[in-house]
Amino acid sequence: MLAGPRVRFAPSPTGFFHVGSARSALFNWLLARQSPGGCFILRIEDTDADRNREEWVDGIITAMAWLGLDLDEGPFRQSDNVAQHSAAADALLAGGYLYYCDCTGEDVVARKGDNKTPGYDGYCRERHLVKGTNTALRFATPREGVTVVRDLIRGDVEFANRTIDDFVVAKSSGAVLYALANVTDDRNDRITHVIRGEEHLPNAPKQMMLWSALNAVSGDDVPLPRYAHLPLLVNEQRKKLSKRKDPVATESYRDQGYVAPAFVNYLALLGWSPRGDQEIVPLTTIIEQFRLEDVSHSPAFFDVKKLSHMNGEYLRAMSTEEFIDACAPWVAPWSTSWRPTDREVPWSEADFDAALFARVAPLVQERVATLGEVPAMVAFFFLEEAPRDEAAFDKTLRNDPLAQALLGVAVERFAETPWEASALHEATIELGEAMGLNLRKAQAPIRCAVTGSLVGPPLFESLEYLGRDKVLDRLHAALARCSG
């Protein structure tokens, strides 16, 4: 049987799950899923104990599950492989690829002077130091020749070897660093494609050197992986998305009520596009058409506006039942296993009426872009008193005698109108006509009195669903507030 590509997503759990990471994970996953025998591996790169936190690991796993990026192997922990990393370092040292160095950072800078070549100057390369308490292990990079990274997205990228300094492979504490740990694991996992962010491109030649050296000292000639460096995701300032300054936490998009299929679809569009003029396409199409070779070379801006639009499209494409279920974490969080963080539902469990929500759901489904917008739109159904938009109230009612008069008549008329939307609609038209108001004008004060707002779901359906008693109560209350 033909072995498919083996890819890995190797995040370090040093913060919230970054949307850029989510895209890297997705592109890796797509490659694995589009070929028979493809294998998608999650490897948590947690070797820097100082910066890792267990909750971030959970965040990665939860977010990937949410996005539907299922694993074939893992999750593995890089920290479980430290013995192999050390063994790799030992072998490389024995093979003459590594040497001990006791230079401090200051030493290196001090010696630099007018030297144009950045980084370490190779000072200790010929000193033949032995292991001590302050000795790091460095890789002796070739002084001549070039290393060419055959990048699937960018083509061949050449690095003159003399521009690559003797980088540190293991700290003086003995801890093996990223470059070697990553390569050792990739080699052991038989990774065939390394797909990651463009910020790793300068690491590639170093890792290729390490890979070849490892092959030489182990006698196990593992084929070099193909590399693919994804364009960066940038902010409005065209800078790499920053964990500190930019809204990059994938979790927060879920909390806001973006749905996974929409989020994945949008992510796929960042640096890639499906054939034809249709951008909203099913995952199966994306899997089918995705090619690393087609990924764009230039950085992409994460545009929340476009994401929102797409999310709205996905929401509207749902059946009513699906939409109702999808709303649950935002409207009835007590009933769900997952619920958004930092989001308060304006009503209590006792106030909520699931049957009523099911009736109004179709009305809001076509009016929201995210599920997080739903509660505010339907709060007036479940709260004893509708939330108040004071400015709207002042404008439409308090300072408008005609509107108050209309409300007064409405109270009487609605007391005897058959309680259904179409009759209420008709009644309001007649009410307005009697006072020289078109429906647009006539509905406003009623809407404001009953829903507390000037915008919302269709009014007459809302009245019907709310019920005569509540509507009449609110009409009276509004009148009272005008005179009070």
Place this chain on the structure above:
RNA sequence: GGUCCCAUCGUCUAGUGGCCUAGGACAUCACCCUCUCAAGGUGGAGGCACGGGUUCGAAUCCCGUUGGGACUGCCA
């Protein structure tokens, strides 16, 4: 500073030498629909960074300029 990457509407992109009078999507504007708000429909405005080549022909190839970015850690 050094190494490397990148360059089509405001944004994401299609475009791989003639199909380009440069297509689509988001955003934006106008109009239509309409009980509000949305959604939807129709239409508009808006782009190949610049300069040289190569070619009968260049958004597409080459060189340069300019501009942006990443990396430059005993982090990943």
